[in-house]
Amino acid sequence: MLQSATVLLRALEDSDLEFLYALENDPAIWSVSDTLAPISRYTLRQYLANSTADFHEVRQLRLIICSADNSQPVGVIDLFNFEPLHQRAGVGITVLAAERRRGYAQAALGLLLEYAGQHLRLHQLHCTISADNQASLLLFQAAGFREVGVRYEWLRTASGWEDAIEMQHIIKI
Numbered sequence: 001m002l003q004s005a006t007v008l009l010r011a012l013e014d015s016d017l018e019f020l021y022a023l024e025n026d027p028a029i030w031s032v033s034d035t036l037a038p039i040s041r042y043t044l045r046q047y048l049a050n051s052t053a054d055f056h057e058v059r060q061l062r063l064i065i066c067s068a069d070n071s072q073p074v075g076v077i078d079l080f081n082f083e084p085l086h087q088r089a090g091v092g093i094t095v096l097a098a099e100r101r102r103g104y105a106q107a108a109l110g111l112l113l114e115y116a117g118q119h120l121r122l123h124q125l126h127c128t129i130s131a132d133n134q135a136s137l138l139l140f141q142a143a144g145f146r147e148v149g150v151r152y153e154w155l156r157t158a159s160g161w162e163d164a165i166e167m168q169h170i171i172k173i
Helices: 014-024 027-033 041-049 104-118 134-142
Strands: 007-010 061-067 073-083 088-095 124-130 146-157 160-170
Touching: 007 104, 014 041, 014 073, 027 088, 061 104, 073 104, 088 104, 104 124, 104 134, 124 134, 124 146, 134 160
Parallel strands: 088 124
Antiparallel strands: 007 061, 061 073, 073 088, 124 160, 146 160
16 A cells, blocks of 8 residues: 555555446546446446556556545546556546545655656656646646647537647656
8 A cells, every 4th residue: 555644545446346436427527537428337347356457467557545534535546558668657636526625636646656666667657638627737737747748629528629738757766
């Protein structure tokens, strides 16, 4: 387990099924996760059954973000699109709407950066954020990510096309 005063990050457990089901089926976050349809419990059970696979083999890692005071799940943090040759991966964070603005995402991102550099030996992390998502832009900037580009009209939303900001963080060990 990875832990700070605010959060602990842990591996997925079978008991996370209902939490993940609620999180993945929240239409409010579908636009940031490129989701178009609900996901079934059956699919999530299969995902949980395979979640212990090696990061280097499956090229992704999902950790549950829990509040440090009561160990209740409040969100997830993901590494994805791992590129072994270049030692980089994408990062994404989702925190339940009721749990936002409590420092969970910031603490989780800090722990993940440390883990990615020291244990996974990654050189860099990158993310793509909607230009309209000021909270996420500020979160990643505060963690040392820097803007490296803009993808114009990159994200299709119900209200039209949105630009996406590309950010990266070079991990210094």
